[in-house]
Amino acid sequence: MQIKPTELKTLKDFYALMAATRQARFNAVATILAGEEVSKDTIQSLNNALGSLEDVTEVNNKRVLYLDESRTIELEMDYEINETRKDLFYLEEGEETFLDLLADLHPGFDDYVAAGRELLGGLDLNCLITDRDGTINNYCARYLTSIQSIYNSVFLSRFCLNKVQKPVILTSAPLDGLIEISVNPEGKIYYAASKGRECLDLEGRTRRLPISADKQEAIDALNARLHDLLAQPENEKFSLIGSGLQFKFGQSTVARQDIGKSIPLAESDAFLATLKELTAELDPGAKNFRIEDTGLDVEIILTIDADDGLKDFDKGDGVKYLNTEFGLGLFRGPHLICGDTGSDVPILEAALEMTPDAYAIYVTENDDLAKRVTGLTPNALIVPEPDMLVTIMGLL
Numbered sequence: 417m418q419i420k421p422t423e424l425k426t427l428k429d430f431y432a433l434m435a436a437t438r439q440a441r442f443n444a445v446a447t448i449l450a451g452e453e454v455s456k457d458t459i460q461s462l463n464n465a466l467g468s469l470e471d472v473t474e475v476n477n478k479r480v481l482y483l484d485e486s487r488t489i490e491l492e493m494d495y496e497i498n499e500t501r502k503d504l505f506y507l508e509e510g511e512e513t514f515l516d517l518l519a520d521l522h523p524g525f526d527d528y529v530a531a532g533r534e535l536l537g538g539l540d541l542n543c544l545i546t547d548r549d550g551t552i553n554n555y556c557a558r559y560l561t562s563i564q565s566i567y568n569s570v571f572l573s574r575f576c577l578n579k580v581q582k583p584v585i586l587t588s589a590p591l592d593g594l595i596e597i598s599v600n601p602e603g604k605i606y607y608a609a610s611k612g613r614e615c616l617d618l619e620g621r622t623r624r625l626p627i628s629a630d631k632q633e634a635i636d637a638l639n640a641r642l643h644d645l646l647a648q649p650e651n652e653k654f655s656l657i658g659s660g661l662q663f664k665f666g667q668s669t670v671a672r673q674d675i676g677k678s679i680p681l682a683e684s685d686a687f688l689a690t691l692k693e694l695t696a697e698l699d700p701g702a703k704n705f706r707i708e709d710t711g712l713d714v715e716i717i718l719t720i721d722a723d724d725g726l727k728d729f730d731k732g733d734g735v736k737y738l739n740t741e742f743g744l745g746l747f748r749g750p751h752l753i754c755g756d757t758g759s760d761v762p763i764l765e766a767a768l769e770m771t772p773d774a775y776a777i778y779v780t781e782n783d784d785l786a787k788r789v790t791g792l793t794p795n796a797l798i799v800p801e802p803d804m805l806v807t808i809m810g811l812l
């Protein structure tokens with residue numbers, strides 16, 4: 417079904433349009449991977465979608481949409497617009513010219529891509545374990561409209577299908593919605609969410625790491641209070657920016673800021689303080705929860721029992737669970753591990769605990785993070801852009 421030119425008035429219109437591009441993109445990726453040509457109809461659909469996005473009223477570099485009949489919200493739509501433009505360029509001009517475009521957009525592109533191809537050239541990998549947002553996907557201001565682009569999926573899928581036995585996308589975002597924003601062929605890639613606590617196998621079945629009854633009760637109580645808190649008119653905006661309010665498995669996330677800095681600094685800090693107070697009130701002994709603040713999102717995470725007391729569940733714990741649940745055979749390399757933040761470092765540590773035969777490509781401009789990664793293994797490369805990482809993958 418073709419996407420028609422639409423006037424986007426409400427936030428809902430915008431979400432509906434982005435969801436429609438997911439179907440068009442999913443079909444296009446399948447077509448390209450089958451070696452066929454994408455139809456003119458699909459290209460027209462994406463052109464219409466782009467036009468609709470570009471036509472949304474712009475004020476101070478933000479796009480303005482209605483929340484309801486009287487209230488408006490200002491949004492950043494860079495991801496949605498830019499990725500659609502890139503996809504159209506990719507479909508119309510072909511891959512080689514598209515790579516020139518990426519090289520124009522990102523300084524040092526060719527050198528980083530060459531370094532990545534050299535690092536991984538000739539390897540047939542057992543596992544790929546990679547984070548999604550900011551690593552293999554460009555950052556978007558909102559999770560649910562961060563529809564994966566066509567070129568991105570083609571590059572990633574080509575790599576996963578030809579060079580990797582067991583590809584795993586491991587995100588801290590919830591499983592709910594992850595498939596709806598991904599356009600990779602189904603049944604080829606494992607999706608693990610909530611830091612690995614819940615995952616989707618290749619048959620599309622959901623699997624979950626069991627949580628004890630008392631911990632589940634604790635997080636249910638927390639979620640009810642968060643729901644009430646965000647329902648207050650002065651707090652409602654926090655559910656509409658960035659990650660919004662997400663109830664994940666074993667973890668809840670509340671946005672206090674987005675990458676467009678929509679919320680005044682003082683207000684964002686005050687909201688963080690409110691969340692800390694609420695958590696302390698529900699868990700006075702700090703037995704059940706840990707709070708992690710990224711500056712944008714506040715993650716409230718259920719603790720787990722570790723050898724030396726309580727700890728918060730990290731992606732390394734997720735990797736160990738996935739290794740058992742999916743039979744990844746992590747003791748046998750080579751593996752490629754990819755991430756873009758400190759919370760992705762435990763993935764590499766967990767992999768290296770099982771075999772030294774692990775390679776790492778991390779996407780960051782943060783020197784401390786780069787040093788942590790390169791300090792763990794000499795087989796590491798740091799690149800500044802997700803587009804570079806997926807191009808490395810696509811060209812191997």
Ligand SMILES: [Mg+2]
Pocket residue numbers: 547548549550551755756757
């Ligand atoms: Mg990330």
